[in-house]
Amino acid sequence: MLELKNINYTVTEESGEKKAIIDGLxxxxxxxxxxxxxxxxxxxxxxxxxxxxxxxxxxxxxIILDGEDITEASITDRAKKGISFAFQQPVHFxxxxxxxxxxxxxxxxxxxxxxxxYLSKVGLCAREYIEREVNGSLSGGELKRIExxxxxxxxxxxxxxxxxxxxxxxxxFQNLIKVFENIRENINGTVLIISHQERILNIADExxxxxxxxxxxxxxxxxxxxxxxxxxxxxxxxxxxxS
Amino acid sequence: MLDNIxxxxxxxxxxxxxxxxxxxxxxxxxxxxxxxxxxxxxITTKEDKSGIDIRVKDGTKNESVHIPVVISESGIKEVVHxxxxxxxxxxxxxVAGCGIHNCGNQDSQHDGIHRFFIGKxxxxxxxxxxYGEGDGSGKRILNPVTEVYQEAGSYVEMEMVQIKGVDSTYxxxxxxxxxxxxxxxxxxxxTHGEQSATSVYDVYLNGKKASTDVISRSVxxxxxxxxxxxxIVGNTECHGxxxxxxxxxxxxxxxxxxxxxxxxxxxxxxHEAAIGKIAGEQLIKLMxxxxxxxxAEEQIVNGFLR
Numbered sequence: 358m359l360e361l362k363n364i365n366y367t368v369t370e371e372s373g374e375k376k377a378i379i380d381g382l383x384x385x386x387x388x389x390x391x392x393x394x395x396x397x398x399x400x401x402x403x404x405x406x407x408x409x410x411x412x413x414x415x416x417x418x419x420i421i422l423d424g425e426d427i428t429e430a431s432i433t434d435r436a437k438k439g440i441s442f443a444f445q446q447p448v449h450f451x452x453x454x455x456x457x458x459x460x461x462x463x464x465x466x467x468x469x470x471x472x473x474x475y476l477s478k479v480g481l482c483a484r485e486y487i488e489r490e491v492n493g494s495l496s497g498g499e500l501k502r503i504e505x506x507x508x509x510x511x512x513x514x515x516x517x518x519x520x521x522x523x524x525x526x527x528x529x530f531q532n533l534i535k536v537f538e539n540i541r542e543n544i545n546g547t548v549l550i551i552s553h554q555e556r557i558l559n560i561a562d563e564x565x566x567x568x569x570x571x572x573x574x575x576x577x578x579x580x581x582x583x584x585x586x587x588x589x590x591x592x593x594x595x596x597x598x599x600s
Numbered sequence: 601m602l603d604n605i606x607x608x609x610x611x612x613x614x615x616x617x618x619x620x621x622x623x624x625x626x627x628x629x630x631x632x633x634x635x636x637x638x639x640x641x642x643i644t645t646k647e648d649k650s651g652i653d654i655r656v657k658d659g660t661k662n663e664s665v666h667i668p669v670v671i672s673e674s675g676i677k678e679v680v681h682x683x684x685x686x687x688x689x690x691x692x693x694x695v696a697g698c699g700i701h702n703c704g705n706q707d708s709q710h711d712g713i714h715r716f717f718i719g720k721x722x723x724x725x726x727x728x729x730x731y732g733e734g735d736g737s738g739k740r741i742l743n744p745v746t747e748v749y750q751e752a753g754s755y756v757e758m759e760m761v762q763i764k765g766v767d768s769t770y771x772x773x774x775x776x777x778x779x780x781x782x783x784x785x786x787x788x789x790x791t792h793g794e795q796s797a798t799s800v801y802d803v804y805l806n807g808k809k810a811s812t813d814v815i816s817r818s819v820x821x822x823x824x825x826x827x828x829x830x831x832i833v834g835n836t837e838c839h840g841x842x843x844x845x846x847x848x849x850x851x852x853x854x855x856x857x858x859x860x861x862x863x864x865x866x867x868x869x870x871h872e873a874a875i876g877k878i879a880g881e882q883l884i885k886l887m888x889x890x891x892x893x894x895x896a897e898e899q900i901v902n903g904f905l906r
Contacts, residue, residue, distance in 0.1 A: 412884055436890040448885040451817075451845070452903030461899065462889045507889065 364418035380570035393561035401570040445519040447504040456487040462510035498529035612731040613697030624666040651681035658687035674704020688719035697729040700740040709741040721753040732765030739767040750781040779807030787816040791824035805838035820852035834867025
């Protein structure tokens with residue numbers, strides 16, 4: 358189980374003013390759950406994901422993984438303890454090939470066939486890709502899927518996906534939904550997805566709404582989703598941002 | 601016969617585990633340690649100075665020439681002149697390279713002066729690797745000079761690799777290209793410690809539709825210094841591109857000096873140069889896969905220099 362206890366993440370703005378991106382957030386994530394985190398832009402969702410991975414260090418609070426306090430653990434240590442992270446904007450590398458990245462993710466020498474299997478799972482025709490460099494010669498959608506494949510190759514107990522739909526065209530998005538439906542069926546672990554997309558929300562066990570750096574609501578999909586879709590609650594959230 | 605140290609160095613510079621097939625000339629501690637010629641490729645020792653002439657007959661295809669140099673004694677200083685005469689319509693691979701094992705306290709130095717005369721419509725792939733090892737205080741110094749004269753329609757691809765181990769290098773490469781000739785240079789360099797490496801390229805595009813692409817990727821670590829100069833001169837309708845991409849680490853110093861010189865309105869010349877440290881996001885991504893920061897750095901550098 359992953360527990361976030363009273364998490365604060367504060368940044369100092371250019372004016373010197375301090376701003377709490379995450380403000381006393383508490384969340385418990387039970388094992389094996391498929392959870393989608395949603396909420397208005399700027400509410401702290403991506404920051405929270407980075408706090409869990411250790412990319413952003415908390416200002417205060419504790420992160421507990423299976424009873425162990427990992428608040429001070431490095432990114433590497435958290436990765437080794439079983440947390441994976443698919444970045445919102447996949448990183449480009451010069452000279453590192455897709456197969457290299459999958460090997461590093463798997464933590465061992467994997468065969469071409471194994472690499473192809475991971476790529477097939479994210480809807481890429483594998484043989485065309487494994488020898489390609491992970492750089493700008495690949496499209497945004499392709500890089501995104503490769504990013505997701507690295508998380509699948511790790512096969513850890515917690516997998517975090519930060520806005521997998523961001524920067525993807527509509528056509529690729531249709532395929533991406535299938536990828537997550539597939540992950541939903543096959544993964545043996547906890548999945549945390551940050552997303553705004555109804556179709557991703559729709560395959561969640563639970564939905565967590567984060568707003569103003571706090572958990573606003575949380576509950577089973579059937580309970581939360583209707584409150585978010587075209588209902589009165591969606592409007593105040595949107596208008597709240599405008600004001 | 602080569603001893604074990606020499607064999608290991610040979611492996612590093614020429615990827616050779618045993619005596620190569622085809623034509624070869626192995627030079628060890630300033631002596632000829634082996635030579636083979638073929639029906640199409642002749643190798644002869646120069647009479648007026650140290651070095652060899654390599655002559656490849658017209659129409660020679662799918663053959664290779666290996667000319668590795670191994671220095672395992674401390675204190676050897678040599679200048680070697682090797683001339684390659686490649687006929688017309690050839691398609692060959694030349695593997696050169698120099699490895700120095702210096703355990704002594706005297707400097708070891710090999711200055712290879714290579715001249716290439718490439719016949720019409722010939723295609724040549726040239727691979728040159730430098731390697732240095734040994735824990736003596738004597739320096740390992742390599743100063744290669746390469747001159748390339750390309751006839752019409754010829755294509756030359758040069759791969760220059762120097763990964764660690766060589767204390768000081770001053771590389772000069774000059775090329776003159778006739779009509780439709782093409783030269784691709786890929787340099788990969790890593791320096792560390794107090795090493796210094798300078799590469800100067802002068803490419804003259806003299807014939808119509810001649811083209812060149814000079815690409816350098818380098819990593820400078822510790823207190824090392826690198827200087828990269830690429831001068832492309834376009835004297836007619838031609839296409840030239842130079843690119844220097846360097847990762848700087850620690851207290852290193854990197855200088856990139858691209859120079860374009862167009863003497864014709866149809867000369868299209870481009871240069872790109874970028875120097876920077878390893879991107880933090882690259883490290884973070886690899887660390888999120890379970891690598892330590894140091895392991896991540898190694899992977900990024902190895903990929904970059906691949």
